[in-house]
Every structure is written in C-alpha cells, then in structure tokens.
Amino acid sequence: MAAKPGARPAGPKPRIDIIARLKARLEEGNRAEVRLIEVILGEMHFATTAPIAEIARRAGVSEPTVTRLARSLGFASTREMKVHMAQALALGGAYLRAAETAEGSHTSHQVVATICSRAHAALDLISVALANCDITGLGEMIAGAKRIIIYGTGGNSSMAAVELQNRLFRLGLNSTAYADPQLQSMSASVSDKQTVVIAFSTSGRVRSVLDAVAVARQYGATCIAITKPGTPLAGATQHLVPFVFEEDQTLLYKPSSSRYAMLAVVDILAMAAAEAAGPRVLELLRRVRQSLTTIEAGEPMQPIGD
Numbered sequence: 636m637a638a639k640p641g642a643r644p645a646g647p648k649p650r651i652d653i654i655a656r657l658k659a660r661l662e663e664g665n666r667a668e669v670r671l672i673e674v675i676l677g678e679m680h681f682a683t684t685a686p687i688a689e690i691a692r693r694a695g696v697s698e699p700t701v702t703r704l705a706r707s708l709g710f711a712s713t714r715e716m717k718v719h720m721a722q723a724l725a726l727g728g729a730y731l732r733a734a735e736t737a738e739g740s741h742t743s744h745q746v747v748a749t750i751c752s753r754a755h756a757a758l759d760l761i762s763v764a765l766a767n768c769d770i771t772g773l774g775e776m777i778a779g780a781k782r783i784i785i786y787g788t789g790g791n792s793s794m795a796a797v798e799l800q801n802r803l804f805r806l807g808l809n810s811t812a813y814a815d816p817q818l819q820s821m822s823a824s825v826s827d828k829q830t831v832v833i834a835f836s837t838s839g840r841v842r843s844v845l846d847a848v849a850v851a852r853q854y855g856a857t858c859i860a861i862t863k864p865g866t867p868l869a870g871a872t873q874h875l876v877p878f879v880f881e882e883d884q885t886l887l888y889k890p891s892s893s894r895y896a897m898l899a900v901v902d903i904l905a906m907a908a909a910e911a912a913g914p915r916v917l918e919l920l921r922r923v924r925q926s927l928t929t930i931e932a933g934e935p936m937q938p939i940g941d
Contacts, residue, residue, distance in 0.1 A: 839866020
C-alpha cells in the first residue's frame, strides 16, 4: 500500500534486547519458565542452535512451555525468539561470558598498569599515524578562519569537539561545537568560504556529521575530518587527520583507550593553531590566567582553565 501524501517515512525499528526481557521474566514467570530461562541464559549458544524439544528436555519442561515463553516475551513464534537470541549472542556474547573470566579479579596494580599501558600504546599509534600529516598547514587554516564549526556525535567524538572548542576560544578564535544533529545541519547551512568545519568521528559513518559536512561544503566551507582512513567521512572532506586506533576486545571492563589518542589530536590541532596565530594569542592567554587568578587564587603555573 502506498504511503499517504505527507506521511513521515517509518524509521528503523529499535533492536529488541531479548537478554533484558529474559532477565525481567525471571522475576515474573512460573517455576517451569524460570528453569527454562536459566537454561537459556546459562547456555545461549545451545539455546540458539538446539531444537525446541532438546531445549525443553534440558530444562525439564514441556515443549509448549517454550512456545508460551516466546509469546510472553512478545514474539510470534519460537523461531523469531531464537533469531533474536542469535543476534544478542553475536553482538554481546563476550559480555555474557564475562562472568566466567578472571578479569574481575585484577589487583589494583594490574588495573593501573592496564589502563596506563593501553594509553601509551594509543598515543604511540596516533603519533605514527600523524607522521605524514600537514599539521602546520591545518593549524594555519584553523587560525585564519573567520568561523570554526566543530562536529562530534557520540561519546569520544562529542567530548573531543567540546574540548577543541575549549582550547580554541582561548586563542581568540570564533569556535562552536555541536553534538545535536539538527544544530549540526543548521550551523552548516550558514557556513561560507571563510568557515572551517572540523568533524570528529571514530567510525567515520555518523549520518548527521556526514550530512552536515555535505551541506557545509556546498557553501564553500573548508572541512577537516579526524576519522579512520577509508571511511565515508574521510572521503567527504578536503583534509584528513588519520585517526588510527586499536582496541583490545578481550578486556571487557576497560574503557576505550582511543580517548587518549583523540585528546592528543585535539591538543595537536590547538597547538598548531596557536603557533600559526603567533604572539597575539599570548595577551589573550594572559587575560584568561588573570581572570582565573582573580576568581580563585592559585599557583601561577597552574594549567589555564583546568
């Protein structure tokens, strides 16, 4: 059936979190359902691949109990339930098995060593990736822009966008960071040839950032991407700062080490812009330090604004 004129297109359906539904059902189901769910959660791979009769036998329940569980979870059939179980296993199987590992028994020394060593590795990797990048030229573009628009959507990228704005405004540069998709699009539409757009994306595939870059380029803006080479965002901008990183997928409790590399890129661009702007930024930095000293007395060499 054709959509009615003016009707909004249907967006993608949210992925069903069957693990959360199963865990919630543990507190509501009858004794047979609870035994069945315990078997499913305890042996996800078996429950995904085995016939219904075998799952029922292992849980000590009847086959109709398996069917009733599927329907109580909102699925039309046991087959549909197993499809979602397979998706959950593929997407988050490592986290489901985490309780079986010894990772949680790390000592304080091991936790410190793990985080610091991976941070060092991320910084080493990004320094190699930037070896052939014209950082000086990018600094000159940023320092010479009438307006700087910074995009980042998601944890690392939005953090980096805000942090770069935090570094650039101290240099007297007109910079604004946007994480909201609509504001990204609107800000791009008022850009011009004197605008520099800086787009952060670890994946290089965020739709709102790609769309905003396309709009900004339409109006003549110079666009710089900090992203993985070979991604759509890398190909959508005139200048690429290659963001190369490796995450250890075996350390499930460890936060992403790529944040350290991203912050290094932020500081590299900020320093390059400061050097390109020259001595005029020193008076601005002096004023910032003066204002902070007035508000809160501190050490003369304390980092500015930190």
